Amino acid sequence: MLIEKNKSLGQKESTITALREEMADQRKRAAEEKAKLLSAYTDAGKGALAGLQRIVSDNKQPQEPVGFQPDPALKEVGERGAIALRHAEDKLRQLQSDLEDTQNALREARAEAAGERAAAGACRESSAKEVRALEAEAQAWRAKASESTKAREDKNQAIIKRFDAKLLEYHKDKLRLEDELKQARLKSFADVSQRDKAKPAQKPAKEAAKTVQAPSAKKDGPQGSDDYLAILNKGASRETLAELVAVCEKKDKELGVLRAEAKKSAQDSGTVARKHAEALEERQKKIKKLEEEAARWSDQLRGARAELSAEVKLRAEVQGDWNKLRAEMQGGAGPGGGPSYAEMGGRIKELEKENFVLESQTTTVVAYNPNTSTFEYIGEPLPLQARQDESGRAARDRGGQPIASPLGSAEEIVASLKSWFRLGVNDRLSVKQVFESLDVDRFGELGAQDFAKALARLGVSLQPQEHQILAQALDPSKAGYLGYRGLVRELEGVPQSLFMHPGIVKLAGVAVDRDLSPKDLTSLISGTPAAGSRG
Amino acid sequence: MSLEAFQKNFTQAKATDFNFASQEVQAIFGYITGATGRVEGVKLEIEAVVQKVYLGVHAILIERVRAALEHAGKSVAHIFAEHDPRNLGFLDRKQLSRAFGAVTKKKLERNMEGILFTEVFKPVNSKGNTSGKISQSLLKFYLETFAPGSPEAPRKAGAPQ
Numbered sequence: 211m212l213i214e215k216n217k218s219l220g221q222k223e224s225t226i227t228a229l230r231e232e233m234a235d236q237r238k239r240a241a242e243e244k245a246k247l248l249s250a251y252t253d254a255g256k257g258a259l260a261g262l263q264r265i266v267s268d269n270k271q272p273q274e275p276v277g278f279q280p281d282p283a284l285k286e287v288g289e290r291g292a293i294a295l296r297h298a299e300d301k302l303r304q305l306q307s308d309l310e311d312t313q314n315a316l317r318e319a320r321a322e323a324a325g326e327r328a329a330a331g332a333c334r335e336s337s338a339k340e341v342r343a344l345e346a347e348a349q350a351w352r353a354k355a356s357e358s359t360k361a362r363e364d365k366n367q368a369i370i371k372r373f374d375a376k377l378l379e380y381h382k383d384k385l386r387l388e389d390e391l392k393q394a395r396l397k398s399f400a401d402v403s404q405r406d407k408a409k410p411a412q413k414p415a416k417e418a419a420k421t422v423q424a425p426s427a428k429k430d431g432p433q434g435s436d437d438y439l440a441i442l443n444k445g446a447s448r449e450t451l452a453e454l455v456a457v458c459e460k461k462d463k464e465l466g467v468l469r470a471e472a473k474k475s476a477q478d479s480g481t482v483a484r485k486h487a488e489a490l491e492e493r494q495k496k497i498k499k500l501e502e503e504a505a506r507w508s509d510q511l512r513g514a515r516a517e518l519s520a521e522v523k524l525r526a527e528v529q530g531d532w533n534k535l536r537a538e539m540q541g542g543a544g545p546g547g548g549p550s551y552a553e554m555g556g557r558i559k560e561l562e563k564e565n566f567v568l569e570s571q572t573t574t575v576v577a578y579n580p581n582t583s584t585f586e587y588i589g590e591p592l593p594l595q596a597r598q599d600e601s602g603r604a605a606r607d608r609g610g611q612p613i614a615s616p617l618g619s620a621e622e623i624v625a626s627l628k629s630w631f632r633l634g635v636n637d638r639l640s641v642k643q644v645f646e647s648l649d650v651d652r653f654g655e656l657g658a659q660d661f662a663k664a665l666a667r668l669g670v671s672l673q674p675q676e677h678q679i680l681a682q683a684l685d686p687s688k689a690g691y692l693g694y695r696g697l698v699r700e701l702e703g704v705p706q707s708l709f710m711h712p713g714i715v716k717l718a719g720v721a722v723d724r725d726l727s728p729k730d731l732t733s734l735i736s737g738t739p740a741a742g743s744r745g
Numbered sequence: 746m747s748l749e750a751f752q753k754n755f756t757q758a759k760a761t762d763f764n765f766a767s768q769e770v771q772a773i774f775g776y777i778t779g780a781t782g783r784v785e786g787v788k789l790e791i792e793a794v795v796q797k798v799y800l801g802v803h804a805i806l807i808e809r810v811r812a813a814l815e816h817a818g819k820s821v822a823h824i825f826a827e828h829d830p831r832n833l834g835f836l837d838r839k840q841l842s843r844a845f846g847a848v849t850k851k852k853l854e855r856n857m858e859g860i861l862f863t864e865v866f867k868p869v870n871s872k873g874n875t876s877g878k879i880s881q882s883l884l885k886f887y888l889e890t891f892a893p894g895s896p897e898a899p900r901k902a903g904a905p906q
Binding site: 289642695698699702704705706707710711712713714715716717718719720721722723724725726727728730731732734735736737 | 746750751753754755757758762763765769770772773776786791792794795797798799800801802803804805806807808809854855856857886887890
C-alpha cells in the first residue's frame with residue numbers, strides 16, 4: 211500500500227512538474243505576444259500621430275477613404291443640423307446686436323439725463339445767485355432811500371422851523387409897530403385937540419406939557435414914540451402936527467417896506483416849501499418805485515425758491531428710486547430668473563469700459579509734421595482688425611487689450627487699410643508723402659523697418675504674418691526691400707494686380723489677351739455657349 | 746455652381762492660352778466662395794468671379810498702358826502736346842485711341858479699348874454725366890502717379906488723399 215502510495219505521489223509530482231513547465235512556456239509565449247503587440251501598437255500610434263501632424267501642418271481635413279460613400283440620410287441630417295446651427299448662430303448674433311443697441315440707448319439716455327441734471331443744477335445755482343444779488347441791491351436801495359428821505363425831512367423841518375421863527379418875528383415887529391403908530395396917532399390927535407381947546411389959557415397947557423414932558427425927559431433918539439414926544443415937547447402946533455404927520459407917513463412907508471419884505475419873504479418861503487414838497491413827492495415816488503421793484507424781486511425770489519423746492523423734491527424722489535434699486539441690486543437674482551442687477555451692473559461697466567476703449571481707438575489723431583510737410587497719425591498705431599471670439603466680442607488679452615487677428619491675404623490687408631484711411635479724419639493723412647519722406651533715394655522701395663515706420667506714421671501696425679503676406683506682394687524677389695508705390699497707387703484708387711488672387715489675375719490676363727467681354731467670359735466659365743462667342 | 750461643375754467647365758474650355766490646373770480652379774473657387782476645407786453644398790456665383798476678373802482686367806490695362814508709355818519714353822504731357830493742338834486739356838476717345846496706338850505700336854482690341862475708356866478712365870463732366878472726353882489730369886493720375894511733378898490724386902470716394 212505504501213509502495214502504491216509512493217507511486218501515485220511520484221506520478222502526481224511528475225504531473226505537477228509537467229504542468230509547471232507548461233505554465234512557464236505559456237508565460238513565455240504570453241510575454242512574447244505582449245511584446246509583439248506593444249511594438250505593433252507603438253508603430254500604429256506613431257503612424258497615426260504622424261498622419262495627424264501632417265494633416266494639422268497641411269491644415270487640411272482628412273480625406274475620406276477611397277470608395278467611402280456617406281449615408282445620404284445621415285448627410286441630409288448633417289446638412290439640416292448645419293443649417294439649424296447657422297440659424298441659431300444668426301439668431302444669437304441678432305440678439306447680441308439687439309442687446310448692444312439697447313445698452314447703447316441706455317448709455318445715451320443716462321448721459322442725456324446727467325447732462326439735463328447738470329444744466330438744471332447750474333441754472334438753479336445761477337438763478338439763486340441772481341436773486342441773492344438782487345436782494346442785496348434792493349436792500350441797499352432801500353437803505354439809501356430811507357437815509358435820503360430822513361435827511362430831506364430833517365432839512366425841510368429845519369427850513370420850516372427857521373421860516374416859522376422869521377414869520378413870528380415879523381408878526382411881532384408888525385404888531386409892535388402898529389401899536390406904536392396907533393398910540394402915536396391917538397396921542398397926537400389928543401394933544402392937538404387939547405392944545406386947540408387950551409389956547410386961551412397958555413399956562414395950563416404949558417403945565418400940561420410939563421407933565422407930559424416929565425416921562426419923556428430921557429432922550430430915546432429921534433425915532434419911535436420918542437419922536438412924537440420930542441415934537442410934543444417942542445410944543446404942539448399945526449407945524450409940529452404936520453411934522454408929526456410926516457413922521458407918521460415915514461413910519462407908514464417903513465411899515466409898507468416891512469410888509470413888502472414880509473410878503474416877499476412869505477412868497478420865498480412858499481416857493482421853497484413848494485420846491486421841498488415837490489422834491490419830497492419825487493422822493494416818495496422813487497421810494498414807491500423801489501418798493502415795487504423790491505416786491506417784484508421778492509416774487510421772483512419766491513418763484514425761484516418754489517422751483518428749488520420742486521428740484522429738491524425731485525432729487526429726493528430720484529434718491530429714493532436709486533436707494534430702492536441699490537437695495538434690489540444687493541438683493542440677489544434679477545427679475546424673471548435672469549441675471550441679477552449686480553451682474554447686469556457689472557456687465558454694463560464692462561461694456562462701458564469696452565466702449566471707451568473702442569471709442570479711444572476710433573478717435574483719430576492727425577497732425578501736421580513740419581519737418582516732413584506731411585499729415586501724420588500721432589496716436590498709438592493700431593492693428594488692422596480686432597480678433598473676435600465665438601460670442602462676437604473682440605477678444606482681449608489678460609491686460610484687457612484687444613487681440614488682433616492677422617489678416618489672411620494681401621487683398622484683405624489692403625481693404626482694411628483703405629477702410630482705415632476712410633475713417634474719421636484719416637483721409638487727411640499724407641499717405642504718399644509719408645512713404646516718400648522715408649525713401650531718401652527715391653527708389654520707390656523701403657526696408658522692412660522703414661516700411662513699418664511709415665505705416666506707424668499712418669496709424670497702422672502690422673502683425674508679423676501680415677507683414678510677411680504684404681512683403682510677398684511688394685517684394686516678390688525677396689530682396690528685403692518693399693516697393694511701396696503699388697500699395698500707394700492701390701490706396702489712391704488705381705487698381706493693382708499685385709494684391710489680387712493669382713488665379714483671378716491669370717483669368718484677367720486671358721480675358722485681356724483674348725479680348726473677352728464680360729459676357730464672353732461668363733459663357734466660357736459657366737459652360738453655356740453665348741451668341742457670337744469668341745472663346 | 747458647384748466645384749465639380751466649375752472644374753468641368755475649365756477642363757472643357759482648356760486651350761493653349763486657357764490652361765488652368767485643377768488646384769488653380771479649386772483655389773479660385775475657394776477664394777470667391779470663402780469656403781475652406783469641405784466644399785460640399787457650396788455654390789459659386791459666376792457673376793462674382795467675372796466682377797473680380799474685370800477688376801483685374803482694369804489693373805492689367807492700366808499697367809500695360811503705363812508700361813508702354815514708359816517704354817516709349819513718352820508722358821501724358823507729350824500725348825496731349827501732339828494730339829491736343831488747341832490745348833484744351835481734354836482728348837476724346839478717338840484721339841486717345843490714336844495716341845495710345847502710336848505709343849504702344851499695338852492697338853488695343855475693341856472690347857479692351859471700350860473697357861479702358863469707359864470703365865477705367867470714366868470720362869465724366871462736372872455735372873456727373875458722361876462727357877466722352879478724358880482730362881489730362883485724370884490720365885496723369887492713372888498713368889503717372891509718382892512721376893516727377895505728378896498731380897495729387899483727385900478727390901475720389903473711398904480713396905485717401
